[in-house]
Amino acid sequence: MRVSLNVVRVQVLRHPELLRKWRTRSSRQLGHPGSPLTFEKLHREHYSLGGLVFSGYRLATVFHCVTVPPSFPVANNEFNKFPLKSPLQNPLTLETVKQLIAEGNKEELQKCFGARMEFGTAGLRAPMGAGISCMNDLTIIQTTQGFCRYLEKQFGDLKQRGVVISFDARAHPASGGSSKRFARLAATTFISQGIPVHLFSDITPTPFVPYTVSHLKLCAGIMITASHNPKEDNGYKVYWDNGAQIISPHDKGISQAIEENLEPWPQAWDDSVLDGSPLLHNPSTSINNDYFEDLKKYCFHRKVNKEAKVKFVHTSVHGVGHDFVQSAFKAFDLAPPEAVPQQRKPDPQFPTVKYPNPEEGKGVLTLSFALADKIKANIVLANDPDADRLAVAEKQDSGEWRVFSGNELGALLGWWLFTCWKEKNPDRSALKDTYMLSSTVSSKILRAIALKEGFHFEETLTGFKWMGNRAKQLIDQGKTVLFAFEEAIGYMCCPFVLDKDGVSAAVISAELASFLATKNLSLSQQLKAIYVEYGYHITKASYFICHDQGTIQKLFGNLRNYDGKNNYPKTCGKFEISAIRDLTTGYDDSQSDKKAVLPTSKSSQMITFTFVNGCVATMRTSGTEPKIKYYAELCAPPGNSDPEQLKKELNDLVDAIEENFFQPQKYHLQPKAE
Numbered sequence: 001m002r003v004s005l006n007v008v009r010v011q012v013l014r015h016p017e018l019l020r021k022w023r024t025r026s027s028r029q030l031g032h033p034g035s036p037l038t039f040e041k042l043h044r045e046h047y048s049l050g051g052l053v054f055s056g057y058r059l060a061t062v063f064h065c066v067t068v069p070p071s072f073p074v075a076n077n078e079f080n081k082f083p084l085k086s087p088l089q090n091p092l093t094l095e096t097v098k099q100l101i102a103e104g105n106k107e108e109l110q111k112c113f114g115a116r117m118e119f120g121t122a123g124l125r126a127p128m129g130a131g132i133s134c135m136n137d138l139t140i141i142q143t144t145q146g147f148c149r150y151l152e153k154q155f156g157d158l159k160q161r162g163v164v165i166s167f168d169a170r171a172h173p174a175s176g177g178s179s180k181r182f183a184r185l186a187a188t189t190f191i192s193q194g195i196p197v198h199l200f201s202d203i204t205p206t207p208f209v210p211y212t213v214s215h216l217k218l219c220a221g222i223m224i225t226a227s228h229n230p231k232e233d234n235g236y237k238v239y240w241d242n243g244a245q246i247i248s249p250h251d252k253g254i255s256q257a258i259e260e261n262l263e264p265w266p267q268a269w270d271d272s273v274l275d276g277s278p279l280l281h282n283p284s285t286s287i288n289n290d291y292f293e294d295l296k297k298y299c300f301h302r303k304v305n306k307e308a309k310v311k312f313v314h315t316s317v318h319g320v321g322h323d324f325v326q327s328a329f330k331a332f333d334l335a336p337p338e339a340v341p342q343q344r345k346p347d348p349q350f351p352t353v354k355y356p357n358p359e360e361g362k363g364v365l366t367l368s369f370a371l372a373d374k375i376k377a378n379i380v381l382a383n384d385p386d387a388d389r390l391a392v393a394e395k396q397d398s399g400e401w402r403v404f405s406g407n408e409l410g411a412l413l414g415w416w417l418f419t420c421w422k423e424k425n426p427d428r429s430a431l432k433d434t435y436m437l438s439s440t441v442s443s444k445i446l447r448a449i450a451l452k453e454g455f456h457f458e459e460t461l462t463g464f465k466w467m468g469n470r471a472k473q474l475i476d477q478g479k480t481v482l483f484a485f486e487e488a489i490g491y492m493c494c495p496f497v498l499d500k501d502g503v504s505a506a507v508i509s510a511e512l513a514s515f516l517a518t519k520n521l522s523l524s525q526q527l528k529a530i531y532v533e534y535g536y537h538i539t540k541a542s543y544f545i546c547h548d549q550g551t552i553q554k555l556f557g558n559l560r561n562y563d564g565k566n567n568y569p570k571t572c573g574k575f576e577i578s579a580i581r582d583l584t585t586g587y588d589d590s591q592s593d594k595k596a597v598l599p600t601s602k603s604s605q606m607i608t609f610t611f612v613n614g615c616v617a618t619m620r621t622s623g624t625e626p627k628i629k630y631y632a633e634l635c636a637p638p639g640n641s642d643p644e645q646l647k648k649e650l651n652d653l654v655d656a657i658e659e660n661f662f663q664p665q666k667y668h669l670q671p672k673a674e
Helices: 016-024 039-044 091-103 106-113 137-154 179-192 208-216 250-259 284-298 302-307 322-331 362-375 406-424 428-433 445-453 464-476 502-518 523-534 549-560 643-662
Strands: 002-004 006-012 036-038 061-067 124-127 163-167 197-199 220-224 233-239 312-315 379-383 390-395 401-403 434-439 456-460 480-486 490-492 537-545 575-582 606-611 615-621 627-635
Touching (some): 137 220, 137 233, 163 179, 163 208, 179 197, 179 220, 208 220, 208 284, 302 502, 312 502, 322 502, 362 379, 362 401, 390 406, 390 502, 406 445, 406 502, 406 537, 434 464, 445 523, 456 464, 464 480, 490 502, 537 643, 549 606, 627 643
Parallel strands (some): 163 220, 434 456, 434 480
Antiparallel strands (some): 002 036, 006 061, 124 233, 379 390, 480 490, 575 606, 615 627
């Protein structure tokens, strides 16, 4: 049977005759609209389609866009003439694609096959499902093949050192995808090439992967997780041999290697090769023991902990954190926190929350507050599903619950870790080699503490990939890195993990609260004391949702041409702007040469405005979510500043930024849900 297909774009990777024909067509089409292309011919070739790989000629063809006439006869068992290359391949993604073609659903086919997921410094993050735009068996295999080839070029001893792979509890029954399956497929890829793999046998927090890389001196690590993203999503996070997330140029090198290794290798789907392989190691027990032994070194008040009366509630928000936080409390000799029973066990459906992200605030913590009120606990600790972030809430005298922002908890933990370090290191000469770090969109409270106390503070670009790599550089130079944080509730309290770690942050926060209780102080009271001593740092952060890249380009383009071409705004409402830094273009008018000091990236949008009143506000796009975020901070010098007046001024300025710079009505932006 002959079928008319309009193949708008076909990428031919290997097949001399078809490649020659493809190159001679100026339109880069194999079939013009209405031109005949036999169904049988397509399937004699070898191509990939949503997890389906056909045998035959060594041709890999990826459909970027297929328009299907209503008469398309796939429903008449045409597909069944060409069985799966192996029964181990995923029949669910195949069935999805067959159904879309049978329905002539061009829009969904375009979403699935319109563009391949882009591998960046954050790795991959996308919905699970069929097609090259989604996380599925095929795209995991292709990604790992590229990563494997890239590592082979970078490390001559890769086959001696190996890699570590772990996973969270995410699963997507409709497509057959799950974090555990993806982890096993990734391990299969490496072992098929003779490379040792340390594959955790069960779910772990994300920070256990960078810890294992450093602890076992491995070449790389992979964590299969989408952190706090919606339940449909999954991700592929990569760590380098220094124990930190990858930064450029590794992302570009890996991306290129993926494109060069799209055809699945023999046995790619056959994860049974793992069973009994001498190259497969399970680090679960040893790493668990070693991590908590290392964590004990950051317990500074064990006697206080043993006698503590403070009660804690903990939620893992249907993620992986429960057992690990329980073990952390045990390591610190603290009574175990009471777990929220409805959220204690991993559940990829996240049934009790709209968003599995404690950064969203009180809406995620409703069950935690109810349990805390019931058992008369004053502190709630909440991890996100992969346990690399932490939110903390405290019951106030009024009976209300206060959820600390990432910046507020960063101030508390920074002060606490410096205070404990100073008690053990009274010699002030040690301060010259002592550092704290935070991202450029986070509060500058650590800078204020550093200026008064004498240690060093550095800011980096947004994300722990930058702080982790910078911390490693400093440690290698013999420096001490006490703490790093980002406002998105991420904290590196123990530098044996060069990434944010919600497990260590949870137990260190608990020790801090227990110690303060012996002084009849709450976390809120201590935070106020920090601001009185080092200056109030009032912050406000939020976001708008925008799924359209074109709209985002227009919004930021408007800011760069606000008062005519290449002229940034001079005011925002009634607030006068004194300086502008654009880390997308590399412009910074506070520098004599007008060039930004921090690294720039054209692939993301980020503009910072400094106002005459001392406020600093940044607008940026998220690397993992369809959000345009903003962060604003108003800093006051130590003294008798009026925090309520500062809050009012900051709120007025944020309102002006939303109205004049975001223009949500003009750009059809969706505000953060309350």
